[in-house]
Amino acid sequence: MSDTSIDLIKKIISYDTMSRNSNLELIHFIRDYLRDLGVESLLVHDDTGTKANLYATLGPADRPGILLSGHTDVVPIDGQEWHTDPFNVVEKDAKLYGRGTCDMKSFVAICLAYAPKFLERGLKTPIHFAFSHDEEVGCVGVRTLIAKLANEIQPKPMMCIVGEPTLMQVIIGHKGKMSYQCHVRGLEAHSSLAPQGVNAVEYAAELIAYLKGMARRIQKEGPFDDLYDINHTTVHTGTVQGGTALNIVPKDCSFEFEFRCIAGHDGRELYEEVVRHARGVLEPEMKAIDPSTGFTFEELSAIEGLDIDPGEEVVTLAKTLAGRNDHAKVAFGTEAGLFQQDAGIPTVVCGPGGIDQAHKPNEFVALEQIDKCHVFFDKLMDHVCK
Numbered sequence: 001m002s003d004t005s006i007d008l009i010k011k012i013i014s015y016d017t018m019s020r021n022s023n024l025e026l027i028h029f030i031r032d033y034l035r036d037l038g039v040e041s042l043l044v045h046d047d048t049g050t051k052a053n054l055y056a057t058l059g060p061a062d063r064p065g066i067l068l069s070g071h072t073d074v075v076p077i078d079g080q081e082w083h084t085d086p087f088n089v090v091e092k093d094a095k096l097y098g099r100g101t102c103d104m105k106s107f108v109a110i111c112l113a114y115a116p117k118f119l120e121r122g123l124k125t126p127i128h129f130a131f132s133h134d135e136e137v138g139c140v141g142v143r144t145l146i147a148k149l150a151n152e153i154q155p156k157p158m159m160c161i162v163g164e165p166t167l168m169q170v171i172i173g174h175k176g177k178m179s180y181q182c183h184v185r186g187l188e189a190h191s192s193l194a195p196q197g198v199n200a201v202e203y204a205a206e207l208i209a210y211l212k213g214m215a216r217r218i219q220k221e222g223p224f225d226d227l228y229d230i231n232h233t234t235v236h237t238g239t240v241q242g243g244t245a246l247n248i249v250p251k252d253c254s255f256e257f258e259f260r261c262i263a264g265h266d267g268r269e270l271y272e273e274v275v276r277h278a279r280g281v282l283e284p285e286m287k288a289i290d291p292s293t294g295f296t297f298e299e300l301s302a303i304e305g306l307d308i309d310p311g312e313e314v315v316t317l318a319k320t321l322a323g324r325n326d327h328a329k330v331a332f333g334t335e336a337g338l339f340q341q342d343a344g345i346p347t348v349v350c351g352p353g354g355i356d357q358a359h360k361p362n363e364f365v366a367l368e369q370i371d372k373c374h375v376f377f378d379k380l381m382d383h384v385c386k
Contacts, residue, residue, distance in 0.1 A: 008109035010089040013098040019073040022050040023133045026072050030054055037116055044145045051133040053145040059123025067128040067157035070108040071135030074100040080361035095364040102353035102365045107163030114377045121385035128157050138301030142335045149343040159314035162336040163351030168372045170318045171349035173329035176305030178267040179258040181298045187290040189249040197249030198286045198293045201242040204253040208237050210277050211257055225262045228329040233261045263307035304337030314346045321379045322350055
């Protein structure tokens with residue numbers, strides 16, 4: 001176990017980079033850490049100037065290298081019952097507890113811990129770092145950096161490894177995610193005169209029930225891909241808000257829903273099916289009472305799925321580094337699909353920790369996983385260094 005890695009995990013966790021907050025303190029720490037090693041960083045800020053992505057190259061800048069990618073933001077701790085301070089790492093029972101230890105600051109810390117080792121040995125193939133913001137709110141932050149990788153940064157990396165928690169298994173595919181908000185506008189009335197109103201909550205519930213029916217249909221009929229941990233597209237409603245009082249027919253209701261699609265299953269077609277049902281079946285009943293009622297939809301996010309040929313060089317290399325012959329696909333989304341599709345960089349996902357620990361209170365990464373990630377980086381160093 002590397003004390004440097006543990007120290008850096010503790011340091012990086014100490015920065016409260018919940019997605020609603022700025023990540024600049026952490027980004028500036030990483031920039032200064034790398035600068036002390038003689039490595040300059042490119043910062044790509046968001047429109048507010050309060051958040052930034054960081055891109056840096058270790059080794060020769062005149063040839064394509066291997067990109068190691070991670071996000072710096074973490075999900076909120078609000079309403080969660082933590083037994084320890086989420087931003088102060090506690091080591092107990094061979095585990096490191098803290099927000100982001102699993103998802104995914106430990107990988108970022110290990111990247112930084114190995115930076116001086118890479119430089120000391122000398123790199124024949126460069127290592128690139130890409131550390132992003134706002135991954136947890138729809139992979140929105142990294143897009144400005146990816147645009148630069150696609151159009152400005154030359155030579156761009158030849159491959160990418162995203163260090164999301166996979167228990168160090170090599171992931172060659174993940175589902176795409178499309179999320180939407182639906183607003184239902186009804187007509188208020190006294191609840192004793194309910195038939196004269198248009199109940200926005202009830203019509204929202206009918207469309208939510210239709211979404212649930214879609215989910216059951218897909219779970220039964222497919223399409224299927226058994227390489228995914230959940231082998232079919234999923235449909236999910238996550239939030240509902242509506243109504244003001246029990247004795248008022250509610251005028252407004254909003255809910256959020258998502259599709260997580262396996263490769264080859266078009267989420268936009270599923271969305272259009274939902275809209276057709278709302279417009280063709282539910283709205284006529286509503287508008288017969290009041291023409292101003294109905295449904296409106298807004299796209300919240302669209303995260304590209306990942307689907308890479310297992311014969312690609314990055315897959316073969318990642319398996320060698322991880323000491324595995326197998327590969328898999330996962331249901332959760334990452335920035336990997338964006339690197340692959342928008343930047344044209346072949347990408348896999350492989351990192352320490354298990355996704356079942358992410359986003360939970362008392363999040364942890366096992367020290368065994370840190371050790372396995374060190375073995376991965378030791379082999380990577382042998383591969384890229386002189």
